[in-house]
Amino acid sequence: MLLSLQSIGVIYGRLSTAPLYVFGSIPIKDLKPDESAYEYFSFIFWTLTIVSLLKYAFLVLRADDDREGGPFALYSLLCRHAKVGLLPNDTSANEVIQYDVGIPFKTKLKSRVKWGIEKHKHSHYLILFLALFGSCMVIGDAVLTPAISVLSASSGLQRLIESLTCKASSTNEFVSKEFPRYIPVPVACAILVCLFALQHYGSHKIGFIFAPVIIIWLFLISGVGVYNVFKYDRQIIRAISPVYMYRFMRNNINMDRYRTLDSVILCVAGSEAMFADLGHFSRKSIKTTFISLIYPVLILCYAGQAAFISHSVSQKNLNHWKDFNHLSESVPLHIRHVFIVLSLLASAVGSQATITACFSIIKQCLALGCFPRVEVIHTSNKINGQVYIPDINWLLMVLSLGVTIGFHDTAQIGYALGTAIVLGMLVTTCLMSLVIALYWEKSLFVSASFLVIFGSIEAMYLSSCILNFHKGAWFLVVLSVFSWTIMLAWHYGTQKKYEFDLQNKVSTEWLTDLSPVLGVSRVPGIGFIYTDIVTGIPAFFSHFITNLPAFHQVLIFVSFKSLPVPFVSPNRRYLIGRVGPKENKIFRCVVRYGYCDGVKDTDDFEEQIIRSIGEFISLEENDLESLTSPDGRMIVVGKLMSAGNASRPLQVTSNMGSTSFTNSDTEINEQGDSCVRRKKVQFLLPANSPQMQTTVRDELQELIDARESGTAYLQGHSHLAVREGSSFLKQFLIMTYGFLDKNCREPHMALNIPHAALVEVSMVYVV
Structure with missing residues (x-):
């Protein structure tokens, strides 16, 4: 229960704040009074159910590597149990260092598939490429998510100020060009700096700090969702039928609105963090929290927002509204002020999942020699995966600030973020299918079924992301090439050095x-x-x-x-x-x-x-x-200690020219309170x-x-x-x-x- 409470504040802030920008990143012109809101909600419902619930909560979370998750955890499993790693495998070294500490060195019998993959060196390079590519997507996600979450919430503050200005001027219409659009960016930057400054406290403390915010946020958006369903369109529940997805695909063969699926994939933003953040918590806490709380709350929230949009697009007198598809517009007026303030806090919390996931991925890359040496601080004495990496933390802050200032538009950041999400999921699907075949030793039919079912869904979303490459996804490519080059170069150099050491x-x-x-x-x-x-x-x-x-x-x-x-x-x-x-x-x-x-x-x-x-x-x-x-x-x-059979230390401490001798069997730490004090340890036989x-x-x-x-x-x-x-x-x-x-x-x-x-x-x- 304790880990479940912490996971709400660390992992599920990302999924919980996704409603801020999923519908909001869909262009207004694509929301037409032809049941388009029903079609989008149908996609959201089934994407959350199949990808987040079925794939991650029930299947992928089972493939942990010593309670670690993420694409590199899957690669580590394959390296140890299928021998696809490119670093020479010094088995004797593993047996030596793991001797007598309760970590047995296990091997499994070889199957035909495992033998065939181990034999072909090209497959080893392909699997390494997938692992590095998936890690780059997690890093890119950690840069883009804080920017889009905080900027989207800040945009809600902008709309609130605009509405207050409209009331003060006693006008019924408002032209956005007449009001300066500079408020969201500085507010977002200030929140980002505070967010990254809190990271040194670790997942344990941050989870307790952030969990109450997300819990209140979940109750608020679920209540607003239920209110909108009953007030605007109770028939929205019918949209869970897959028929609406079929209508959408049939009516958009010309790719007119097909590219908007790039926005829909954002509803599962944070699902990959459920697996990547596995080392910070436990499998049971993550799975229980998602099934019992997060999943039903998100369905209610998206249903209510879809009902409000469906009602809005059918009212011609509302067509002049700008951004009526934003979540804040569906909130009742008497609590909108509270909602805006809470959304700012929740958006900052929502970025925590990807930041901690990035820390976990970098730690795994370090263990496998795929990332330059950085300082890793373990913030928990009980859970191995709870780490903080100062160098990476400040680098992520600089990049997120650069994205916020450079793009200052949630739609363009959303295009890049959607690409990062779907590519990361595709990598996990490919590696997971190999784990099913090589580590779990299931049949090829089971492995192929997993790849085809989930891979086809993610490939569909990837095709829509590619159509928006020129609108913002190019930044993800630049960032990924930079990260991938660093990781590949370090792995290549480490491999050559280790091979030289073993051979010579x-x-x-x-x-x-x-x-x-x-x-x-x-x-x-x-x-x-x-x-x-x-x-x-x-x-x-x-x-x-x-x-x-x-x-x-x-x-x-x-x-x-x-x-x-x-x-x-x-x-x-x-x-x-x-x-x-x-x-x-x-x-x-x-x-x-x-x-x-x-x-x-x-x-x-x-x-x-x-x-x-x-x-x-x-x-x-x-x-x-x-x-x-x-x-x-x-x-x-x-x-x-004093029971040693061999020798006893003789402590010689020199201070200000005088020397004193003390015979001691215990460890004595030098205080270092004077620069002239010196310590020299001598030994005597008993x-x-x-x-x-x-x-x-x-x-x-x-x-x-x-x-x-x-x-x-x-x-x-x-x-x-x-x-x-x-x-x-x-x-x-x-x-x-x-x-x-x-x-x-x-x-x-x-x-x-x-x-x-x-x-x-x-x-x-x-x-």
Whole structure:
């Protein structure tokens, strides 16, 4: 019930405010006294029923990817279960990082269809294209929806002022040219700025703030709908018959009014957000709220508005009205002032669904290496999908303001928005049919039926959108090409880098066999090597050894891996293993963290890693078989407290030239209240005990000595270069990737490494 209440304010504000501009974006000349209002309402009723209710609420919501939704969630399902992803699938890495945290790595038996799609590489590129294209439509929707929703509500304020001016001048007619039309744009811009400024509070708080507004709005529009049906035209209920849709198609073969279906598709604006926002809430809350509240309220609202329009077009003395098809005109006069104010608030809330959906899509793209690195802030400790991305939020605000100021017309924005909606739905339909066949393993008949039934409806609306391409839909194309280029270039560059890392990683034997040949020397200290791969030795380190034959007495290969859980228990955070025989003193550490775990500061991180390796050395001798993972390489070691068996930290704090020593087994955070205060962590072995073997004590002592000698941090820094004679497309993608890589955020694994101890190893990847 709590999630259902929040979903009203976040997800369903979009669907609930669509009546503001669905009928209002239909040209007045196309509303004729020939039951045209009945025909449009019939289309709205069946579109809401088939697309929003049947397709999304009952079918698509079942295809979640670990409680995430959207086109990239469907693509992620296909990548894992049908192996259509273009990034090399390192199965061993998945098994390592998911070991012992309750996330089993599952595979299914192959069917003929799955085998055929996995075999043909072209199908992989086509599926990726669909996923990227669908994500671009969600981003475009997030830009256009706030603009059209707020601008449409502001236009209602404009009409209210016009009516008051008419009364003040005691005139019965009003010519719109005599009144300045500048009021909606500044009001809309002010509301947009406030809307995007609230996003940092997260879906949880925003849902509670916005839900009362939408609930009052739903009761108001449903009441107005019932009032209009009984007052103006009770026969409007007959319009649910599909016969009226047939009449519309029969009478508009010449495409005279056929293009107005571009406005009708706006009635399901927000249905895609039901699926894309799945990570912010739950499937049950979204489905229950839509079936029991949103769907019947929208039907009543559209029925009442259609009844008012049907009555208005039959009255010749009302033909001089401007925008009588706007929702505000169907509201009784004595509550119209309240309606205008509430519509302004609801329109701002209605944009929330697409904004949060955009955040979810960007997060999924980041996980699959299809978007440049941006800061993702998780606003909930319980629900993974509730995220806020500051960089994207402010970019959406700038673009929405630009659309509002540039177009300042709901009709033109509606043409672009309708195209974005129907294209996004078509992508979901195509990907969903593949999920039915490849993941759910249903018959081809079931998959094809889903594609034909829903795809044909959406294709009909797409054809009407294409007819209005020159009237505003061109902006969506420009925005989509820009977004799609960024995503494609980043994915291509990431793919090439990852392929290079996997193909050029070397074995431990290479390092040990090459050392005598090159005369590699071991220098005192500990070297932390940061790498994305969890098996083998990364290529940049072999490049470093080949050109500078020396490395530290103790090497630790560190990999950060995110898991789809809120927190990883401190005693299950580190996976420690050896690389090669004991005498090499080379270790591997996989740091597993949840999406709400913060990255530790350098001093604390270094302390925990060294203590974990010390504990690993101690446990390795005593109970290897019960503590190692199935592949026999890693031991789960957590954040150690006073019960640790290996070493104890000695905290050395220097302040104003004086030095004090404290012996502590707990984590001590530096307050940083003085710039001259410094902290250095040393380690001591516990007192001699019969439980610790001599060989273990000697190795631990060597680890402590290496720590005292100093620490260095090595990171790979790759540069992609295009091979001579490559195509223009390849050169453009690599150039775009290089620009994005230089200007996006640094990897989180960089931590707060001091520059004096950081060594970046640059490599040129020729692709």
